[in-house]
Amino acid sequence: MTTSLVFPTITAPDYPLKESRESVVLASSYEDGSVQRRRNKTRLRKTFNPSWGAMTNSDKEVLDTFFETTTNGGALTFMWTHPYTNVQYEVYFDTSSNYEPELEYTNYWKVSLTLKEV
Numbered sequence: 001m002t003t004s005l006v007f008p009t010i011t012a013p014d015y016p017l018k019e020s021r022e023s024v025v026l027a028s029s030y031e032d033g034s035v036q037r038r039r040n041k042t043r044l045r046k047t048f049n050p051s052w053g054a055m056t057n058s059d060k061e062v063l064d065t066f067f068e069t070t071t072n073g074g075a076l077t078f079m080w081t082h083p084y085t086n087v088q089y090e091v092y093f094d095t096s097s098n099y100e101p102e103l104e105y106t107n108y109w110k111v112s113l114t115l116k117e118v
Contacts, residue, residue: 002090005078008060010068012083013050020047051112060109067099077118091115
């Protein structure tokens with residue numbers, strides 16, 4: 001299922017752009033010390049951690065509106081284009097890692113996001 005919501009066009013995030021993949025392996029240990037491993041999911045999903053060390057006020061306002069209103073506080077999925085590979089992913093805001101912008105200095109914000117692939 002693909003959503004019609006699209007991440008807003010703002011300044012590209014800073015390097016490094018962290019990516020991780022969820023584990024798809026289930027391991028079972030036995031009394032004799034042996035371990036059986038098997039794949040327990042058919043799809044390997046990614047997590048992205050874009051961050052900005054100095055996001056402008058205007059970009060932050062756009063991102064705030066997108067998070068709060070467009071995605072209903074992070075409840076809805078949206079299309080996000082990887083800023084360096086241009087590959088599109090359907091993702092959602094991982095709300096367990098809160099959206100907490102920090103005012104670094106006048107008119108510039110430090111912002112980190114966690115985006116999980118659907």
